[in-house]
Amino acid sequence: MIVPMKKITLLCLKVDQEMVLHTLHEMGVLHVTHSKHPVCNELEKEKKYHYRLQRAFDTLPLNSERKTTADTLEVTLEKIEKLVQRRKEVEELCEKLNYERQRVQPYGNFDPARLSSLAKGGINVRLYRSPANHPIFAPEGSTLFMINKDRNFNYFVIVGRGNYQCGYEEFQIPGQSLAEIEASLLHAEKELEAISEEFDLLSGKKDVMNEALLRAKERIMFLEVKGGMRSAENIVYLQGFCPADKADEILKAPSLKGCGSSITDPSTEDDVPTLMRNPRWVQPIKTIFDMINILPGYMEKD
Secondary structure: OEOOEEEEEEEEEHHHHHHHHHHHHHHOOOEEEOOOOOOOHHHHHHHHHHHHHHHHHHHOOOOOOOOOOOOOHHHHHHHHHHHHHHHHHHHHHHHHHHHHHHHHHHHOOOOHHHHHHHHHOOEEEEEEEEEOOOOOOOOOOEEEEEEEEOOOEEEEEEEEEOOOOOOOEEOOOOOOOHHHHHHHHHHHHHHHHHHHHHHHHHHHHHHHHHHHHHHHHHHHHHHHHHHOOEEEOOEEEEEEEEEHHHHHHHHHOHHHOOOEEEEEOOOOOOOOOOOEOOOHHHHHHHHHHHHHOOOOOOOOOO
8 A cells, every 4th residue: 555645844953954864864764855956075075985885895706704804994995996906907918918929929939139139230130921822032132031831821031131121011029039928928817816816815805895885875875865955044954755654753853853844745746755555465466566566656546
């Protein structure tokens, strides 16, 4: 059955605003509607903090049975954010190193510094590739050495003095040898493993972080109500809806006795929340209604 609701307007002094809101929150019987769009610096700050917490919480693996750190929540949060950033950097490095290894592999393991040294002495050693079905020739005054071939390309080196020219696709000399690239890649992969172990260790803080998330969410809701209240000089007010049989609880609450109040029936223009209290005979089919998410509007026939 749809529970009859009352529309309540509460006025209080601005200095009593937080006390009134805490009282209403503890009572849990008033569905507050915003009189204006809630905007305040404190609210935005709390939303950003909640976002940081949620990202950190989602990053951690499922809570393990391993011992965790004795760090505070703030220290843990900063650690997670730094680890996330470092993991991103190392993953990008691994991607670049894998690409470079794949690019260099057909030419084997050579020392780029040695080629640079030879070039300073007037001996140019250049690496090329050309389609596998195309003939290849060394330019005049140079020597060609075949290094490798696959189904698509021939890989070769041309050695000569001076600035010889040829029409083949030249290979850009890497900054590291193949062995150095593979060593760097191995080091990066080990760092990723270490980062994963750090996340696993920090996962013991998930319960603490979950509690902090719930507190932050409550704080956001509180600040949204506070920021959505209108004011006139030193008076603030809010509006909301509560079950008709609970209206007296609000009016008689000791902490709210200094508030001005107005209780009226909702109008057809009000967006009234729907509260259901079903008789016992409805309970067997309640699960079905929950599954198909059927909930009548307040002004609809029950």
